[in-house]
Amino acid sequence: MNRKEKIIKYVKTLSAVIWIILFLFLIGNRNYMSASAIAEYSPKNQILSALAMIMLYAFKTVSIIFPYKVLQITVGMKFSIIPALFINLAGSAVSFAVGYLMGRFYGTEAVKK
Numbered sequence: 404m405n406r407k408e409k410i411i412k413y414v415k416t417l418s419a420v421i422w423i424i425l426f427l428f429l430i431g432n433r434n435y436m437s438a439s440a441i442a443e444y445s446p447k448n449q450i451l452s453a454l455a456m457i458m459l460y461a462f463k464t465v466s467i468i469f470p471y472k473v474l475q476i477t478v479g480m481k482f483s484i485i486p487a488l489f490i491n492l493a494g495s496a497v498s499f500a501v502g503y504l505m506g507r508f509y510g511t512e513a514v515k516k
Contacts (some may be wrong), residue, residue, distance in 0.1 A: 430512045460493075
């Protein structure tokens with residue numbers, strides 16, 4: 404195994420561990436997954452809040468228990484209609500992109516196994 408393959412193996416393992424830790428954290432804190440709780444704990448700064456919501460969309464891609472609709476409702480609660488529309492669209496695009504990239508990155512091995 405050459406150096407590039409080792410690095411890719413470590414990156415895959417590290418990313419899987421990070422997602423598992425986040426997943427376990429969410430399972431342990433299920434009562435914080437409501438739209439009002441997410442809105443309450445999100446940053447007060449509008450730009451940081453929008454970025455946090457988009458990051459949650461990215462996490463939603465690999466999480467089974469994190470509800471997609473709750474994110475959309477939360478964005479609707481935090482922002483007016485036009486910014487909320489664009490943040491939800493950007494979040495959906497990020498969610499689809501993360502899913503595609505994970506499939507592209509992990510897909511070959513998963514299909515073989």
